[in-house]
Amino acid sequence: MTVEHRKTLSELGLTALKASDPEITGLAVDSRTIQPGYLFAALPGTRVHGAEFIQYAVRMEAAAVLTDRNGLEIARDVLKGTDIAVVVAEDPNQAFAYAAALWFGEQPECCVAVTGTNGKTSVATFLRQIWQINGVRAANLGTTGIQGDYEAALQHTTPAPLTLYSHLSAMAHAGVDHVAMEASSHGLEQRRLDGVRLVAAGFTNFSQDHLDYHESFEAYFEAKLGLFTRVLGEDGIAVVNIDDPKGADVVAAVEARGQETITVGQEQHAQLRIERQRFDATGQDLRFNWQGRPQLVRLSLIGGFQASNVLLASGLAIAAGADPEEVFQALPRLETVAGRMQLVATRTNGANVFVDYAHTPDALETALASLRPHVMGRIVVVFGAGGDRDTKKRKLMGEAAARHADVLFVTDDNPRSEDPAAIRKMVLEGCPEAHEVGDRAEAILRGVDTLEPGDALLVAGKGHETGQTVGDVVYPFDDAEQASIAVAALENEL
């Protein structure tokens, strides 16, 4: 990764073992991208230690290598007799994130991050919308890419440092000075956003996911907590959903550091307190309280949990300096986030089809339960679980669906390298009464076909995704489009 400037190692905040301070011409985290004069960050991975590739850095005439003690041991022989500068850091991922931030320079003035198992994309998108409605140039960055006044596609929810800081710098140059970003647990664990100067950080909730990557529930939570105890500066404000039992732990950690908090939720002591919600077919009326003053807003959003996401976004906007009245006035204009409880089709009998990104047991439970008060008839669900991901969540997803839906179709959702039938079997252990329809388009068609007046169908798991990954192949697939096709096909048939 190159930009048209050079910086010395010390200008990147790094000190070499021997007092050399070479000029760096670019940064690489993958040995295959090293060019002469580069700094190669040899980071520990899940499969291999990056230090195994230091020999390529030497061969490519890299100017410097950044690694940890382990890496130094691995590459000791290769490094002997070379004049490459060697930096050994206790936390090389963090040192690299800082270096990448310094390399790319300018960042938007007002960066906010949000973490939690579910709701990050929703909160980041609502926050960007609140800013834009109030005339502020803003973007959200995460699972759905970068959207708003600066747009780009991303491969990860929290991109690796080279991608992240180059976009932040480009945004700052484009005059986009407000950014709401998602902090994934992988991103936090790997210190990807440690070099971002955050004004505020938000916590949505905590439940099971990613136990394939994090060693335990505790390790997964610790990774998330790092946003508040490590990344957010001491003058940063934490905005916390205290309806989630883990919210109290976040507040305790934050208060122990003397940071300010804004609490959100139905909980009596919440500063942004949800008082009442009234649901109908197209949205909800929300009464909430801010500093003793009741507010009533109409939200064109489906799902009770959206109130918590909207108020968390509001709290973050306030924490980042917005006028509360202007924030609240923007709320009725908030638009559904793509693939999150999104109304995508309606049958002539009035039955609605929604697409949602629920792909964890808790999200599925929340999505289905929150649909109930908007629906007079039965709830039908089409869902599956992803391959090469946490296997323990599959049965739990089946159970959650069985508890909250009346008719179930278990189908495929990105089987990746796994046998799709084996994944479905694990899901079906939690909901033996479900219909098993491997082909997702057919499952959606059958789900739509089941709908009677007053019923609703939730197609869960893929949300905004536009592909179905089977093996190494990504087949074009869009739940929203398939739902419209299914409705059209069935209506024409009648």
Ligand SMILES: CC(=O)N[C@H]1[C@@H](OP(=O)(O)OP(=O)(O)OC[C@H]2O[C@@H](n3ccc(=O)[nH]c3=O)[C@H](O)[C@@H]2O)O[C@H](CO)[C@@H](O)[C@@H]1O[C@H](C)C(=O)N[C@@H](C)C(=O)N[C@H](CCC(=O)O)C(=O)O
């Ligand atoms: C599981 C995971 O997070 N893996 C990350 C990890 O890769 P790894 O552990 O597999 O790396 P490895 O293959 O062991 O290699 C170790 C090091 O050697 C380097 N290497 C490797 C081979 C080579 O020839 N030369 C070389 O230099 C690699 O660049 C790496 O730095 O370190 C890499 C470099 O920092 C990351 O790019 C990579 O993220 C991969 C791409 C990934 O898919 N991550 C996903 C799971 C992720 O981050 N998802 C989150 C959460 C999404 C959600 O909430 O659902 C996200 O933010 O998107």
Ligand SMILES: Nc1ncnc2c1ncn2[C@@H]1O[C@H](COP(=O)(O)OP(=O)(O)OP(=O)(O)O)[C@@H](O)[C@H]1O
């Ligand atoms: N506050 C919430 N509480 C519980 N479930 C939620 C909440 N917000 C969203 N969800 C559910 O989680 C799904 C994903 O929402 P969203 O994309 O906003 O979360 P995310 O944290 O960004 O997810 P990911 O980690 O996959 O990026 C939604 O489709 C919805 O079903």
Ligand SMILES: N[C@H](CCC[C@H](N)C(=O)O)C(=O)O
């Ligand atoms: N960021 C999540 C998205 C999962 C979406 C679901 N459609 C799946 O493929 O499991 C993951 O990669 O685990």
Ligand SMILES: [Mg+2]
């Ligand atoms: Mg997301």
